[in-house]
Structure formats: C-alpha cells, structure tokens
Amino acid sequence: xxxxxxxxxxxxxxxxxxxxxxLEEISYSKxxxxxxxxxxxxxxxxxxxxxxxxxLRKFYLHxxxxxxxxxxxxxxxxxxxxxxxxxxxxxxxxxxxxxxxxNTIEFxxxxxxxxxxxxxxxLDFLITEYHALxxxxxxxxxxxxxxxxxxxxxxxxxPHIVHxxxxxxxxxxxxxxxxxxxxxxxxx
Amino acid sequence: xxxxxxxxxxxxxxxxxxxxxxLEEISYSKxxxxxxxxxxxxxxxxxxxxxxxxxLRKFYLHxxxxxxxxxxxxxxxxxxxxxxxxxxxxxxxxxxxxxxxxNTIEFxxxxxxxxxxxxxxxLDFLITEYHALxxxxxxxxxxxxxxxxxxxxxxxxxPHIVHxxxxxxxxxxxxxxxxxxxxxxxxx
DNA sequence: CGACATATTGAGATCCATCAACCAATGTGG
DNA sequence: CCACATTGGTTGATGGATCTCAATATGTCG
Numbered sequence: 490x491x492x493x494x495x496x497x498x499x500x501x502x503x504x505x506x507x508x509x510x511x512l513e514e515i516s517y518s519k520x521x522x523x524x525x526x527x528x529x530x531x532x533x534x535x536x537x538x539x540x541x542x543x544x545l546r547k548f549y550l551h552x553x554x555x556x557x558x559x560x561x562x563x564x565x566x567x568x569x570x571x572x573x574x575x576x577x578x579x580x581x582x583x584x585x586x587x588x589x590x591x592n593t594i595e596f597x598x599x600x601x602x603x604x605x606x607x608x609x610x611x612l613d614f615l616i617t618e619y620h621a622l623x624x625x626x627x628x629x630x631x632x633x634x635x636x637x638x639x640x641x642x643x644x645x646x647x648p649h650i651v652h653x654x655x656x657x658x659x660x661x662x663x664x665x666x667x668x669x670x671x672x673x674x675x676x677x
Numbered sequence: 678x679x680x681x682x683x684x685x686x687x688x689x690x691x692x693x694x695x696x697x698x699x700l701e702e703i704s705y706s707k708x709x710x711x712x713x714x715x716x717x718x719x720x721x722x723x724x725x726x727x728x729x730x731x732x733l734r735k736f737y738l739h740x741x742x743x744x745x746x747x748x749x750x751x752x753x754x755x756x757x758x759x760x761x762x763x764x765x766x767x768x769x770x771x772x773x774x775x776x777x778x779x780n781t782i783e784f785x786x787x788x789x790x791x792x793x794x795x796x797x798x799x800l801d802f803l804i805t806e807y808h809a810l811x812x813x814x815x816x817x818x819x820x821x822x823x824x825x826x827x828x829x830x831x832x833x834x835x836p837h838i839v840h841x842x843x844x845x846x847x848x849x850x851x852x853x854x855x856x857x858x859x860x861x862x863x864x865x
Numbered sequence: 866c867g868a869c870a871t872a873t874t875g876a877g878a879t880c881c882a883t884c885a886a887c888c889a890a891t892g893t894g895g
Numbered sequence: 896c897c898a899c900a901t902t903g904g905t906t907g908a909t910g911g912a913t914c915t916c917a918a919t920a921t922g923t924c925g
Contacts, residue, residue: 574681
C-alpha cells in the first residue's frame with residue numbers, strides 16, 4: 490500500500506507548472522464548523538474535499554443507526570465514492586468532527602481539466618486504484634478477523650483514530666457494538 | 678452499476694480500428710482443464726483473463742480453509758486485483774471450475790499499449806472504477822446484512838451462481854459456514 | 866457396487882448484540 | 896456557582912445468530 494502512496498506522491502512532485510496552476514485555479518478553500526455537514530444523503534457529491542486541517546467522518550444511516558465508513562485526517566481526500574463517480578444521489582453523509590478547513594474542487598471543473606492535463610488523468614487513475622486496494626483490504630479483514638482482531642488492526646494502522654474520536658463512532662466503523670468494543674478494550 | 682457497465686460497453690463500441698487491432702495482437706487464446714490453476718498464490722499476476730467460456734473462481738487460503746472471493750463467468754475479466762495492480766506476489770488463486778477458454782493479455786504488453794492508445798487508458802480507468810464500486814457494495818452488504826439476507830441478495834444478483842457451483846464454495850463466498858447455508862436453504 | 870465428494874441435520878459452544886443500569890465528565894440556564 | 900441535562904463510556908445479564916463437531920444421507924463416477 491505504501492508503495493502505491495509513494496507512486497502518487499512521485500506523480501505529484503513531477504507535476505507541470507501549468508497543471509499545478511490550473512488545479513489551483515479551480516480549487517478554493519473553505520471552512521466548516523464542528524458538527525456541520527459537507528455532504529448530506531440524497532444529494533449528489535459534486536465536490537471533492539482535500540483536508541487541510543481537522544477531522545471528517547463519512548457515514549450512512551441504517552435502521553436508525555449510523556454506520557461509519559471512514560475517517561479523514563489532514564492530507565486525506567474525502568468524497569462519497571459512488572456518488573462522486575456516478576454523479577448520483579449519495580447514501581452517505583460527510584460530517585466535520587472538528588472545525589475543518591478543506592480545499593474544494595468541483596467534479597465538473599476537474600473533469601474538464603482532465604481533458605487538457607494528462608497528469609491529472611494519471612492522478613485520478615492512481616487515486617481510484619488506491620481506493621480499490623483499500624477496499625479489498627477492508628473486505629479481507631471483515632472476512633478473516635473477529636471484533637478484537639479488527640480493533641487491533643485499527644490501532645496498528647491508525648493509532649491516531651483511537652485517540653481523537655469517540656468510541657461510539659469507532660465501534661460503528663469496526664462494525665461492532667459500543668459495548669463489545671468497550672469490553673475489548675477493558676481486557677487489555 | 679448497470680449504468681457503469683453501459684459506459685464501458687459504449688466505450689468498447691467506439692474503439693478505433695487501430696486500437697482493436699493492437700489489442701488483438703497482444704492477446705492470445707488459451708484453454709485450461711477443470712481443476713487447474715490460472716494463477717497460484719505467491720506468484721505475480723502478470724496476466725488478465727477474459728473469460729470466453731466456462732467458470733473460474735478466485736480464492737485464498739486462511740487457517741487451512743479456502744475463502745472464495747469471486748466467481749467469473751463468460752464475458753467477465755479475471756485478475757487478482759492487488760497482485761495485478763502492484764505487480765507483487767498474489768495471496769489469491771485463480772482456478773478453473775470447469776474446462777475454460779480465456780483470452781489472455783500480459784500486464785506489460787497492455788501497459789505499453791496504453792501509452793499509445795488513449796482509449797485503452799479510459800478503459801482501464803473505467804474497469805478500475807467498476808471494481809471499486811463493486812467492492813463498496815460488498816462492504817455495504819457485509820455491514821448491513823445477515824447470512825440469510827446475503828444469500829438472498831446473491832440469488833437476486835446472480836441466480837446462475839446458485840445453480841452451477843457447489844454449496845461449499847458459495848458458503849465461503851458469502852462468509853458463512855456450509856452448515857448454516859444449508860439450513861438457510863432448507864427454510865424456504 | 867464401492868468410494869469419495871457433497872449436502873443435510875442435530876447438539877453444544879461461542880461470539881456478539883441488545884437491553885438496562887450506572888458512572889464520570891462536560892456544559893448550561895437560572 | 897449550583898442543579899440538572901447531555902454526552903460518552905462501563906458493566907452485567909440474557910438471547911440470538913452462527914460456528915464447530917459429529918453423525919447421517921445423497922449423489923456421482925469409475
């Protein structure tokens with residue numbers, strides 16, 4: 490996985506002046522207050538959010554409970570993937586867990602820019618590949634690990650999550666009840 | 678999802694003569710006997726397989742049991758995604774469940790061809806997107822559905838799987854024990 | 866038919882969700 | 896600055912879903 494991140498960073502380092510400038514021209518900075526929504530269900534995800542500071546979470550509602558699908562930190566790129574890709578209504582919400590500053594790029598602007606800048610096509614491709622690899626790992630973990638193991642994997646991969654985010658949301662991210670997660674932690 | 682498949686088909690319909698011809702030149706047909714392996718774990722997945730006839734399955738070993746990750750039918754494209762993408766050793770096996778005929782394309786040949794043919798870049802991108810969408814759906818199902826519901830979803834989405842494939846493998850695909858799946862079916 | 870793979874059924878064990886009570890920390894209105 | 900509400904977390908008891916182990920049945924093919 491790290492290998493793939495390096496690939497993306499290398500591409501970014503090699504970006505043409507022109508490409509960089511064009512990207513800057515279509516992106517704009519925005520801040521959101523803690524608790525507010527960058528995207529709500531039933532709306533189309535027409536923007537991508539590059540997180541400059543703060544924490545985001547993505548979730549959907551299922552049987553009146555929320556299921557957290559991702560946390561985003563500084564440097565992460567947040568979208569509701571299927572809504573963004575297919576430009577259809579989202580099942581997911583994007584919410585600010587803290588005050589947040591993002592660089593925003595409109596889907597349409599980016600698509601237009603891609604036509605002129607081959608490096609952006611490459612970038613988009615690598616990011617999509619990365620997302621798919623990430624999802625494969627997630628499915629693998631859901632298939633092979635129990636609640637305790639999933640929690641341990643999370644700690645190993647993203648120790649910062651455990652320190653900055655309420656247990657309730659971590660539990661829903663791990664697909665475990667709050668109580669079970671609490672017990673898992675008590676055992677150590 | 679269907680929308681995205683249509684998008685891919687439309688692109689294929691619009692392919693240049695030159696692109697089509699180049700593709701044909703680097704692909705070759707091959708047959709495998711029932712039970713044989715197109716890819717084994719620890720090897721790098723250097724080929725993609727376009728299935729012309731027969732059935733394939735993809736799986737990995739975990740605690741001495743196999744976990745089936747996918748079935749492939751006529752018209753499907755089979756690779757071990759992370760091994761193919763990163764060109765690193767595979768955790769997964771690709772096995773012929775029946776006698777099988779595939780069109781094979783080498784990873785390297787395809788990458789070279791992509792440089793010259795923009796339409797192939799587009800195709801690769803759309804296929805990767807499709808794979809990611811597919812995985813998102815799978816994670817969603819694992820999070821929200823119990824064994825019975827997952828089985829029903831499978832029947833609805835891929836009724837042919839249930840008729841042509843041993844229960845043992847369907848069970849491991851659904852992440853359910855053989856016994857539980859057998860009971861689920863008995864209840865109907 | 867006999868042998869081997871595949872599927873069904875039963876009984877007990879295990880993991881985890883749910884429900885409910887409780888506690889601690891934080892915030893808020895009066 | 897206190898009383899109370901709210902949020903987040905812990906703990907206990909119970910039940911349900913599903914796994915595991917074991918016995919039996921069914922199917923298939925040389």
